[in-house]
Amino acid sequence: MSPLHRQIRQTLTIARRDFTATVFTPIFLLFLFAPVIMTSFGAIGGMGAASVTQGSADKSRLVAMLPEGSAAVVRAADAQLRPLVRGDATPPPLTLHPAVRSAPNVARAMLDAHETDVNAVLYGTLAQPVIAYGTANRADARYLAAVARQAALLQRAGAATPDVRMERIATTAPTVGGRNAAAFFAVFGIFFLTLFLSGQVVGTMAEERNNKVIEILAAAVPLESVFLGKLLGMYGVAMLFVAFWGTVLSQIGMLLPGDVGADIRQLRPAIGLLPFAVLFAAYFTTAFLLLGSVFLGVGAQAATMREVQMLSLPITIIQVAMFGLASSAVSHPGSALTTASELFPLSSPFAMAGRAASGAQWWPHLAALAWQLLWVAVFITIGARLFRRGVLQSGSAKPAWKRLFARR
Amino acid sequence: MRVASTDYAVVADGLVKRYGERRVVDGVDLTVPKGMIYGVLGPNGAGKTTTLRMTLGIIEPDEGARTLLDGAHPRDVGDRVGYLPEERGLYPSMKAREAVAFMGALRGLDWQTGRARAAEMLEAAGLGHAIDEKIRKLSKGMAQLVQLLGAVVHRPDLLVLDEPFSGLDPVNQERLEALILAERDRGATILFSTHVMQHAQRLCDRLAVIAGGQRRFEGTVDEARALLPQQVHYVPSHGDAQLATMLPPTARREAEGWRFALPQEGIEGLLRRLIDAGYGIKGLSIERPGLHDAFVRIVGQAVPEAKA
Numbered sequence: 171m172s173p174l175h176r177q178i179r180q181t182l183t184i185a186r187r188d189f190t191a192t193v194f195t196p197i198f199l200l201f202l203f204a205p206v207i208m209t210s211f212g213a214i215g216g217m218g219a220a221s222v223t224q225g226s227a228d229k230s231r232l233v234a235m236l237p238e239g240s241a242a243v244v245r246a247a248d249a250q251l252r253p254l255v256r257g258d259a260t261p262p263p264l265t266l267h268p269a270v271r272s273a274p275n276v277a278r279a280m281l282d283a284h285e286t287d288v289n290a291v292l293y294g295t296l297a298q299p300v301i302a303y304g305t306a307n308r309a310d311a312r313y314l315a316a317v318a319r320q321a322a323l324l325q326r327a328g329a330a331t332p333d334v335r336m337e338r339i340a341t342t343a344p345t346v347g348g349r350n351a352a353a354f355f356a357v358f359g360i361f362f363l364t365l366f367l368s369g370q371v372v373g374t375m376a377e378e379r380n381n382k383v384i385e386i387l388a389a390a391v392p393l394e395s396v397f398l399g400k401l402l403g404m405y406g407v408a409m410l411f412v413a414f415w416g417t418v419l420s421q422i423g424m425l426l427p428g429d430v431g432a433d434i435r436q437l438r439p440a441i442g443l444l445p446f447a448v449l450f451a452a453y454f455t456t457a458f459l460l461l462g463s464v465f466l467g468v469g470a471q472a473a474t475m476r477e478v479q480m481l482s483l484p485i486t487i488i489q490v491a492m493f494g495l496a497s498s499a500v501s502h503p504g505s506a507l508t509t510a511s512e513l514f515p516l517s518s519p520f521a522m523a524g525r526a527a528s529g530a531q532w533w534p535h536l537a538a539l540a541w542q543l544l545w546v547a548v549f550i551t552i553g554a555r556l557f558r559r560g561v562l563q564s565g566s567a568k569p570a571w572k573r574l575f576a577r578r
Numbered sequence: 579m580r581v582a583s584t585d586y587a588v589v590a591d592g593l594v595k596r597y598g599e600r601r602v603v604d605g606v607d608l609t610v611p612k613g614m615i616y617g618v619l620g621p622n623g624a625g626k627t628t629t630l631r632m633t634l635g636i637i638e639p640d641e642g643a644r645t646l647l648d649g650a651h652p653r654d655v656g657d658r659v660g661y662l663p664e665e666r667g668l669y670p671s672m673k674a675r676e677a678v679a680f681m682g683a684l685r686g687l688d689w690q691t692g693r694a695r696a697a698e699m700l701e702a703a704g705l706g707h708a709i710d711e712k713i714r715k716l717s718k719g720m721a722q723l724v725q726l727l728g729a730v731v732h733r734p735d736l737l738v739l740d741e742p743f744s745g746l747d748p749v750n751q752e753r754l755e756a757l758i759l760a761e762r763d764r765g766a767t768i769l770f771s772t773h774v775m776q777h778a779q780r781l782c783d784r785l786a787v788i789a790g791g792q793r794r795f796e797g798t799v800d801e802a803r804a805l806l807p808q809q810v811h812y813v814p815s816h817g818d819a820q821l822a823t824m825l826p827p828t829a830r831r832e833a834e835g836w837r838f839a840l841p842q843e844g845i846e847g848l849l850r851r852l853i854d855a856g857y858g859i860k861g862l863s864i865e866r867p868g869l870h871d872a873f874v875r876i877v878g879q880a881v882p883e884a885k886a
Contacts, residue, residue, distance in 0.1 A: 382667030386728075388636045389661040390684035392653065558637065 230262035232314050233280055234292040237269045240321065243296070247320035251313070261313040262289055269293070274337075277302040281339050290314045294335075296322040302337045311336060352439040352527035353500040356450055357520045361493035364457045367408035369485050371462040372469035373478040374400045375557070379470075393554035397470075401462050401550070408458055439527040449526040449535055456542040457519035461489065463546050464516070467553020471560060488516065496520030503528055512538065515545035587612045587647055587736045587767035588633055594641035595628050603628050604791035605642070610769050610784075615762050617778040617785035618771040621877055625791040626771040627664050630740050633769075634661055647735055657686035660734035664741045664771075666725050670714035674700055674724050677713055681728030692731055699727045703753065719750045726754065730761060737761055739770035743777050755781060779869040789877045799869055806867040806875055808840040815858030824852060840864060 234244050248264045255261060270276050277291035281304050289307035292314050294300040299318035303311035315334040322332045378384040378396075387396045439446035465485055472478045499511035499521045511521040512534075522538040588610035595603040603625040610616040620626045632639045635652030647655045668677050678699065679692030687695075700709050703723055713721055722745060730737060739758070743751050758768055758781060772778055778785055779799055787795040787802070795802060813835030814821060821836075822829065825848075829838035841848060849859065 377669075378667075381669060382663070382665040383669060384667070385636070385663035385665060386661070386667055386681060386725075387684065389631075389634050389659075389663070390656055390681070 230287040230289055232262055232264045232290050232292075232310060233267060233277075233288050234264060234314070234317075235267045235269050235273050235276065236292065237295060240296050240325065241266045243321040243324045244292075244317060246324055247317045251316055251320055255313060259309060261310050262287075264314075264317070274300075274302070278339055292318055296325055297332055298335075299332060300335045300337060302339050304339060308338075349440050349528045350500070352446065353524035354497065356439075356446070356453070356523035356527055357493065357496045357500055359450065360454050360457050360520055360523050361489065361496075363408070363412060363454055364461055365486065365489050367404075367411060368458050368461040368465060368489070369482060370407070371401060371404045372465040372481055372485055373472075373475070374404060374466065375470035376472065376475060376478050379473075380475075388558075393558055394550055397463070397466055397550045397554050397557075401459060401466055404462060405455070405458055412454075440530045441526050441532075442530075445532075446526050450523060452535075452539055453519040453523040453526075456539060456546070459546045460516055460519065460542055460549065461492075463549035463553060464488070467549060467556060470553060470557045492517040492520055496524060500524030500528070513541075515542060515549075518542050518545075585612060586610055587614075588616075588644070588769060589646075589649070590629070590633055590642065590644040592642035593629060593632050593639045593644060595625075595632060595637070596640050602791050603632065603639075606788060606791070606793045607796075608633065608644075608786060608793070610767060612767050613762065613765060614783040615758060615768045615770070615781050617782035618769065618788060619773065619775070619778055619785055619873060620771070620788035621773055624788045624877075626773075626788055627740055629788065630738055630769070630771060634659065634738060655736075657732065658735040660685070660729040660732065660737040660766075662726055662729045662737075662739045662742055664744075666722055666745075668713045668721055668725055668728075670712065672713055673710050674705065674713065674716065675709045677724055678728045678731050681725075682731040685732040685734070687732040695731050696727065699731060700724070703727060703757075719746055722746060723750060723753070726757065730757070730766075733764070733766075735766055737766050737768045737770075739768065741772060742770055743772060743774055751777070775868065775870040775873055787873060787876045794876045795872075802869055802872040802876070803867055805872050806839070807842075809865045809867055809871075810838055810840050810845060811861070811863045811865060812836050812838075812852075812859070813861030814852065815860045817857055820855075821852075821857055824848075824855060824857075835861060 234241075236244060244264075244266060252261070273293035277293050280288040280291055281302060288304075289310040290301055290303035290313075292299055292301055296318060299315070299322070301311050301315050301318070303314075315336065318334050319331045375384070378387060384396075387393075391399075441449065465481075468485075469478055469481060472481060495507075495511045495514070495517045497520075499505070499508040499517075502508055503525075508521065508525075511517040512525065518538055519542055522535060526535060586609050588608055590606060590608040593603050593606045593608075594601060606625070606629050608616075608618070608629070618626050618629065628637070631637050632642075633644050633646070633652065635644075635656075644652065646652050647658055652659070669680075672680065675693055675696045678696035679687075679689055682692035682695070683689055697709055700706060705720060705723060708716055708720060708724075713724065716724065726739075726742065729739070737758075742754055742758075746754060755777065758770070762768055770781075782799055784796070784798055785802065786793050795805070811832075812825075822831075825836055826838045826841060829836045845864065849862070853859065
């Protein structure tokens with residue numbers, strides 16, 4: 171046998187062992203079908219995000235409060251101008267109301283309403299039109315001004331276009347759009363952070379198994395404490411990561427143009443910005459602990475680093491699934507899907523963070539946090555028991571998942 | 579078996595562990611009096627490690643019960659127990675002093691005291707130069723010693739050592755023996771497993787032999803040795819093929835002379851017949867059998883039983 175032939179044979183021997191060792195495991199099936207599952211969940215997530223945006227758009231309005239005779243020309247002017255504005259700049263639908271005596275106050279109240287987002291209000295007369303608009307809706311106000319001018323022209327052909335008085339109103343109520351944006355920000359933010367950070371937990375028990383330190387730990391400390399300790403250690407790492415990048419990004423944010431800052435100010439959670447930040451941190455914590463405890467328990471069953479690596483894809487899928495579920499839920503407040511995602515332990519932190527943006531009550535959050543921490547305890551207990559039974563029994567004992575697939 | 583647990587550091591009663599259909603440990607009893615060095619002897623795969631792990635509460639027995647240190651559940655007296663597992667394990671990136679202190683901290687010793695004691699103990703064990711070395715830079719024997727110090731840094735009342743001598747060179751084996759004796763003199767109870775008889779014979783106050791998952795013997799070293807008759811080592815002045823017919827049937831030839839069990843009626847009659855036949859006596863000694871022979875006998879009996 172030539173040296174080259176021998177080397178090829180040796181190489182193929184190694185390749186064969188690695189191939190069979192990888193493929194003939196149940197974890198490989200999860201890995202194999204991961205793209206299908208991931209695509210499904212990605213679609214769910216995408217639909218959720220789309221429906222959040224759509225939900226906000228559906229509730230936005232332009233309002234015209236003008237004397238009765240002007241309604242027809244305003245509607246005609248809107249019909250003429252609306253096709254000229256396309257894409258993202260398309261203004262919300264125009265609603266006509268009869269003129270009222272205290273129009274400025276009514277306009278202000280409309281702009282400050284909780285239930286619907288009135289972006290701009292046209293009142294006065296077509297000869298002396300006034301546009302009141304919310305801080306972030308200047309484009310819609312300009313469109314409404316154009317409608318007023320066009321309507322005036324239609325009413326009195328050949329006359330000069332009227333001057334439109336623009337009034338910017340500082341609104342106090344969180345808008346539906348702002349609430350939805352905050353909800354989506356919360357869900358996506360927690361998803362993004364846990365995607366990066368909680369997956370790190372999966373391989374932490376591998377170090378103890380490889381170094382044989384686990385026997386020392388298991389003899390001295392209850393396994394539940396070992397699991398919780400490792401989880402909290404990694405949570406500390408995650409918090410350091412978040413603190414570092416939070417500081418860096420906040421400093422970068424100060425250098426950004428004003429428009430970007432204005433966009434961020436559009437996040438108007440119903441519960442208030444500071445409580446929202448507190449709840450965001452709390453739900454990030456529980457999301458990390460919940461997903462981390464599941465990943466830790468699953469990862470502890472992996473016998474080799476290869477198995478740990480192969481678990482990373484199913485883990486990402488679970489995270490994307492929870493994101494998809496929660497983002498769908500925030501777009502349908504009060505639906506069965508929302509309730510389910512708020513109750514299901516792994517999606518609960520995401521969904522409840524979304525709820526913090528849309529509802530002002532505190533007690534559901536306190537209950538949810540307690541519920542989520544209870545499940546952290548449950549997952550840690552299950553993970554520790556599976557580890558004790560499957561791994562610590564002896565060197566030859568198969569992990570629980572292997573026993574599940576083992577032939578009798 | 580029911581034993582009052584107050585005088586015992588370990589009381590294990592009918593421990594059973596099954597892996598699938600196989601009973602790896604099959605009704606083992608252990609009673610380890612306080613302040614003793616107690617050996618658990620057995621061949622490879624006898625169930626020693628599983629017994630110790632059940633005793634310490636690392637795994638739960640399928641049947642039976644065990645208590646440590648005045649009748650407590652193992653989990654409740656973790657801070658009073660030290661343990662050196664068969665598979666040695668340390669974090670490679672930890673420094674020696676930190677590793678010892680870490681193991682003490684797991685058993686309730688505060689870090690500051692743990693670090694101070696670790697430095698003293700490493701110095702005393704001849705590892706003063708390695709106090710701030712990372713474990714990955716130490717030799718296997720040195721790392722093993724570090725782990726052993728970690729098992730005793732919190733001054734436990736019960737020290738459990740699973741195959742503590744395996745992998746150690748003779749110098750470190752002596753150090754370990756000295757450390758075990760020092761721990762016993764301090765008042766600790768030591769329970770250790772081994773299949774190397776010399777250590778057990780030198781150290782153990784009492785011992786149990788486990789084979790095939792069952793306890794086959796329990797007693798002192800002398801009681802174990804008394805299971806076999808004394809051995810006669812006879813060297814004739816000159817011999818021939820006929821000599822073997824005059825010796826007991828169990829006699830076996832050695833490099834020099836013959837070895838056989840001391841006959842029940844004594845040796846005098848046999849010697850007289852050998853002298854009369856002209857074989858003479860060049861050398862003669864009557865020896866008590868060692869623990870090794872007793873162990874081979876106990877385990878040898880157990881193997882056919884287990885197969886049956």
